[in-house]
Every structure is written in structure tokens, then in C-alpha cells.
Amino acid sequence: MSMPLYKNARSSMQWTQLQQLAKQEWSIAALFSQDESRTQRYSAQTGALYMDYSKQCIDDKVITNLLDLANSSDLGKRITDLMQGMTINTSEERAALHTALRLPEGAKLQVGSQNVTADVHNSLAQVERLSQRIRSGNWRGFSGKAITDVINIGVGGSDLGPLMAATALDEWADTEIVVHFVSNMDGSQLDNLLKRLNAETTLFIISSKSFGTVDTLSNAKTALSWLLVTALLRAGTQESVLRRHFIGISANSVKMSAWGIHPEHQLQLWDWVGGRFSLWSAIGLAIAIRIGMSQFRELLAGAHSMDMHFATADFKGNLPVLLGLLAVWNSTFLHIHAHTVLPYDGRLSYLPSYLTQLEMESNGKSVTHSGEQVDYDTCPILWGEIGSNAQHAFYQLLHQGTQHVSCDFIACVRHYNDDAQNASLQHQHELSLANCLAQSRVLAFGNDAVANIAASCDADKYKHYRGNQPSTTLLIDELTPHSLGALVALYEHKVYVMASIWDINPFDQWGVEMGKQMAESVYQSLQQDNNSPFDTSTNQLLAHIRQLS
Template identity: 40%
Template sequence: MADFWPVESEKVSLAKLFESDPSRLGAFTLGAAGIYFDWSKTHLTEDLVRQFSALADRQGLRAARDALFGGRVVNTSEGRAAEHTAERGEGHPDSVARARTFHNRMRALLDAVEAGALGDIRHVLHIGIGGSALGPDLLIDALGRDADRYDVAVVSNVDGAALEEATRDFDPHATLLLIASKTFTTTETMLNAASALSWMAEAGVEDPYGRVVALTASPEKAMEWGVDETRILPFSESVGGRYSLWSSIGFPIALALGWDAFESLLEGAAEMDRHFRLAEPALNAPLLAAFADLYYTQLRGCETRAVFAYDERLRLLPSYLQQLEMESNGKRVTPAGEPLAWPTAPITWGGVGTDAQHAVFQLLHQGTRLVPLEFVAVAEAGDNQDEAHHRALLTNCFAQGAALMTGKDSDDPQRAYPGDRPSSTILLERLDPATLGALIAFYEHRTFANAVLLGINPFDQFGVELGKQIARSIDEQGTDDFDPSTRALMARAFD
């Protein structure tokens, strides 16, 4: 293990790193796809970047990246490619052509909905879970607040209260139901979908199934369920769930924002794809981010990473990243099944600034845990309020990074700030479909780069299955074979 990871010759404080290197800011900042990245307030050094770049070479990052973009098998445990980049036009030509065909089908159905072919549609109820919900929810919440096209609600939780809240102000006679499931067998999604159909039928909708659109990689399952083939939007089996918002799973995004916005989303992501594929390590945003991630997990023993969005429109970003990063890289063995000798993904968590400053920043400034922070902000305001609001928002964001780094001495230990707490900053020029597409693609590639350097497969997620299997067995077989605690809980809840 000691021979695997880079070696830090000495631990130098962030303040001293700036003092000793006047060119540090230029070396650890870069711009790509309308986004400015700043890692200068992390403990990365040029020597560490060289060592991590050498590690990337030893781990075969270039070959893995070529395989990803070439449509070759990178999900070895399931024998699949991972072709979300093809949805953005960056991949194997055959896969790009197939994605374009599926997008054209999306566009045709969008045009039909807008022309009234499915009736007077004013509301869209999107039902999915995990990647089938988190991506659309993030994009629509971030970019659709001023849109006047359709009211879109995303439901993922199987808790009936979630479905009731989403449909409370919806007219069932003017609602389009989208069912998003890669396999079209996801238990929570199909239960919610059945209940939504019942809601429409009970309200007197003459043909509820005529208002259903299926977003799936298993079109035959959707047809068996009762969805007409003309209202099934397929996507490729090689597009993973948490990477699927670029595919037919993004249909609610296109409905909410319009087709031009959806295309801009894809174009922004494609620009980041090209940056990741072509830029050298020291100038490559996803790679530099991965180097910083691995520095803190492997060399400093950090177990968490905090992300704070200093923009209300990005309030769902931390939740989105939790699934992307922890479901992808929360692994403990290599693709060959061998145990790893080092920690893998840290716990991703976070919140929204400035709210978080009055909730969790006490621990970040004066607690005993070292937590690398990431600030995400937007230079251009997204509201019509006095400009003092946005200035105060950004001032607080930048001030927190400065305060974490510099700290403050005091004769009173309770008022002392140790400082030397690392942070990175991601500053979007503006929040629009292109820059948000680029931001999400950046996080995808960062996750992939981390996985290659860690020596794991980021594209399977077997860890989510065990709990589902046990839940099914409780329904099918009862609780006799379970531990006393589980039996007692079930008895209290259901008897």
C-alpha cells in the first residue's frame, strides 16, 4: 500500500504553499466548458500531481478511457459497455447513431404531445427511482423554475405520501404519466405507477393507459405491462441508470424545458467529454479533482467529502452526487474479486449555502475531523431581486473557503480556528442547460477516474440488491427465518 500511492515528502500548510509559490493559483485553476475550477486551496502540489499522473499511467487510465469512449466492455462484472457518452455524441459511431435514433423518437413524441395528440396535457407525473429520478429532478428543479410549459412532478419514494403530494394539484384528466425504469420491473416504480393509474381511473379518465409513456431499456416488458409501442421510448442497455438522464430518461427534462434546452444539455456535456478525453492530466479537470479526492482519502485518511451548492437552484446537487459517487465507487474488491488494501469512496454529503453555514460549518471549522469541502457557485444571478442578494451569497461562499484555509488565532481556545482546512471551488459562468450538462459530465468523469485509480468497477451496483431481496422474501415467505429484532419490528408494525 505504501508503494502504491504517492508519497508526500512533508506536510505543508495551505498558507505556506501559497507563500512559497507565487504561481500556485495559475497552476491549480483552469477553465473548461464555461466552468472555472480552483484547487489551489487543496494540499495538491505539482510533485503530487506528477506522482498521481504516473499512478494513472500504471493503472491504465488512458486505455480505460479509450475503452469507455470506444464502446468496449468496461463493466466487466456484467460484461457491458458504459455508453452514456454516446448519448452526447462522443462514443463508438454505431452507438452514437443508435442514440441519435432514440433521441429522434423522443423528439417525435414530444412534438405529438405538444400538438395535443395525447389530449390536453398540462401536468407531467414522472415516476422512477434512483438514476431514473434523481437526474430529471435535479435538471428540472435547477432550470425549470421559470418555464411555463408543463407542471412536472418527479416521484421516487414508494411512500404513498410522496405520490399524494405530487398529484395534489394535478388534474388527472390533463396529466401525462411517465414511467421510468431500465428493466420495467423495479418494485417501487411499478407500485407507484399502478397507483397513479388507479388515481386517473378513479377520477374518470376514460383510457388511463393512453396517457402513459414508458422510458425503458426493456420495451418488451413495457408492452407486456400495457403500454402501447408508439409511447415507448427505449434507450440502450449499455446506459447505466445513474448515467441515464442523457437518454430517454431525460424525456421529462425535454418536456419541461423544451427540445432546444435538452440539446444544449447534451452539447455542454459533450464539451466536457472532449476535455476529459483530450486534456493532459495537469490541465484535466476531472483528473485533477480525482487526484485531490484520492489525496485526502489515501494520504490524509478522510472518510467524507462535503459538497455545498451556493445557489438555491442547485439544491439537489448533493443528493444527485451521493448516488453517482457512492453507488459507483462504494466497492471493496477489484473487478477480479480480490479484496482491496485501501479505502475506496468517501461518504459524500452536503447542503446549500448559506443555510449550511448555520448548521454544519461549526464542525468543519473547529471540529476534530478533517473534511475536504467543495463549493459550487454561479457567477450570474438567477433571480430578479436586488443584486445585493447574489453578492452576499457569493461573498459568503468565497469567505468560507478563505476562513477554512487561514483560520484565526485566539488566546481563548474556544475562539481559535486551526485553519489549514482544504476546499475547492467550482464557479459556473451562468446556470443554463449547457453549463449544467458540462458540470454533471465533469462529475461522471471524475467518478470514473477515481475508480480506475482505485482499481474498482464503477458501473455495477450489486450492493443495492440484498435489501430488496430480503423485502421480497418477507412478502413471499413471512418472517420466520429472520432474526428476533426483525421479527419483532414486523410484528409491531403489521400485527
């Protein structure tokens, strides 16, 4: 399949106009004073998600030019090509079909000789079959006891996606089976778990697209050794341990079989699924085990609803398009090089880490599709934290530091049931929501956000709040599997919009691959000596490392 050609917006008239607009003095407070209807005009909604972007440094001229810039970059065609499975991952010559993972049954998508929809739903049927066996207690360990704990071993997207979603939706869990997540190569996470879990009732999911990732396989090897110690003492065998205690998820069935994963317990991925876009696939098995397949399908349905909005809504009211264009405006034109994600909901504690990978691994690029070096800023540095924690950590820099930072505030309008038993929790939720809305005001308006403190701040300069930090507020009616799916898909498509304007490929990660290769090279060099440096003193190891460098 031939790779599509798109226009590069860098040479467009709108790009030049936006550069000129960015030079003017922007004051969010002044923009609000000039327009009483600003909040209504600079907002959009789809389904359970409402987006208020009125506290961005924008006016109608900026929005018009950003929308025209989107058209000049062939964004509409790029969206269509994404959905239809065109070869948009140009450096790896493949499609990027994470949207196909949440297509409903009955939808049809054929890419080359592959019936994508049929393959996806066959895989989901396997996820349902295996998760139901585990949840029902029918999956037994080598000693005949039912599984009580599941450990998902993965790294990057194979860890962050399922960890984020399973944590966010844990109140939807309807099973006593506990799901754990292990990713750290040094073994510390796994060690802490193995000390307190029962080998006879613990199941491992090995998630690795290539089934060659050293981080994941080193943890898997340790897990197997731990199981065998117990199994062999109780007349178990390696074959029974491998068959009853391991599930593999990968695009490489040969390597899964060679490792010892039973064919019936192998779940398929495809080369067109990027790790950071894979939680919708069999990688989401851990989520399905915890909340059930019906709720997992609701997660997929929520993401699909955002896909349809992205593909069909006019750009003027298209949430992913607007969110992506605002990010480009801030990073490329206003030169705001930092962005923070601030969810005011403890259930979304892992969302900032998930989005850090999604955005920075996708758009941390400096070469266009045609191989040219960019001469403009692309992805900002992204980080975040639960809002209440962040207020007592890095908000000091946001309010009074020297760095310009753009922010996303995320909150749920409704949470606890409105009854007497939950009255205290409801009060806490309202307090959190009030903090979310208040902080965005102070960041935007500075001293003027609260009139009675303005004079005090003017007198004591160390109390001065400069304001003018741009932010977007995303309100979710209620956190459910469906609304979470829509929220995550919103950010996936935001990333694609940004990449389209910058004309970069968001679906490869060659920088990550180089790091892996170098680590393997250093490891092999360290192992060449008969006296392994890992068995020597720290000084000897350091001397060996200096030799390598």
C-alpha cells in the same frame, strides 16, 4: 468482446511515494505563504468552467506523483476504452456508454453489431416527438382535455438526474406544463400530488430500466388506480387511460407492453446505460418537456464538450483528471473520509443528492476488477447542501469539529441581468458569491483568514478556527443548459478517474441489488400468513419481524 486488462496502480512506485508524502505535516496557510503564484498555478479551465484547487494539501511533488500514478494505472487507455465502447463494466460484461448518449449527429460509433449513434438519435427523435406533442397541447387525456401536469415516476438515477436538471434549468422553461417527480416507495409523494391534480389532465412517465423495480411499479399501480376511478365514472376505459396517460422508458419492452404501455409510447434504454448516468437518454424526457428539445440538446452538447476535453486534454490541465486525482489523494492517502458538495446557487439544490448517488453508488466498492480485496480506502462518505443553508447547519463541524472533510464549492459568476429591476437580486447573488469565497478561505486558513479576529480567537479557545480543511472551488461563468451539462459530465468523469486509480468497477451496484432481493424476500414472508401482519397491531408486526430475523 474481450474485456480489457489494465495495470493496478497499487503496486507502482508512485503509490509508495504518495504514502510517504502524506505523512508530512500539511499546512495550507504555509503553502500559500511560500508561493505567491499558487492560485494561478493550481487552477485550470475549460469552456465556462474554472477550477481552483490551490486550497488542497498539495505541492508540486504530490501533483507530479498523482499524474504519474494516473499513467501507471493506464488511465489514458481506460479513457479511450470508455469512449469506444469496450467492455469496461467487467462484472456485467458490457460497455458503459453514457458518453454515446450525447454524441452529435454525424458521429459514428459501432459496438459489435449495434450502430450506437443511430440508435441514440432515433431515441432522441422519439423524445422530441412525444415532448412536442405534450408541450403543444396536442396530447389529450381520456376526456379530450390537454395535459397540464406530468409526473415522472422513477427512483435512483431515473429520478435524481431529471429532478436535478429540471430544477436547475427551470428558468429556461417555456411552457405552462408543470413537471413533478415521485420516487418514494411509501406513496407519500404521490398521495400529496393526487390530492390536488386533475386526473383528466395528468400524464405519467414510468422510468425503470428493468421495468421491474418495485418502488416505481408500486407508484405506477397507484397512479393507474387513481386514473381509473375518475375515468370509469366518465365513460372512459382502462385501454384509453393506459394509452393517453402513460409513457414508459425502459430497456424491457416486453414488460412495458405487459403492463399496458402502448408501443408508440415506449422509449428505449440499453443495458449499457447505468441509471445514475442516464439523464442524457430518454430518461431526460421530463427535462425536455419542461425546457424544450432545443435546450435539452444544449444540455447534451455541454456534456459532450466535457467528454472531448476529458479525452484529449493533457492530464496537467484536464479538469476531470485533476478533480479525480485530488479525491484519491484526500481519501486514500490523507485518509479524509468525508466529502461535501456546497453549491452557492439555489438552482443547484438537488446537485448534492445527485452526486451522492453518482459517487457513492459507483465507487462504494472494496473489490478490484480481478476480484481481490482492496487494502486501501476508496470512496469517502459524500453529502452536501446549498451553501447558505449549510452555513447555518453543518459548517460548525467543518470549522471547529474534529473531523477532516474535503469540500467542493460551486458558484456561478453571473446570474441576474444587470438592470434596475433586478438590482436587489443582483445584490443577493453577489452576497452569495462573497460567502462562497469567504468560507473556503476560513476553512483553509482558520484564524489567519481574518487578521482582526485572530487575537480574539487565540484568547478564547472556543472561538478557534483550526483551518486546514482542503477544498476545490468550481466557478461557472453562467448557469445554462450547456454549462450544466459540462458540470455534470465533469463529475461523471471524476468518478471514472477515481475508479481507475483504485482499479474498481464504477458501473455495477451489487450491494443495491442484494438489498432489493432481501426486501422482496421479507415482503413475501410477511404475506404468507392468511392474517396479513399489515392488518394487525404494531406489536404483532414486530413479533413477526423478530421471527424473520
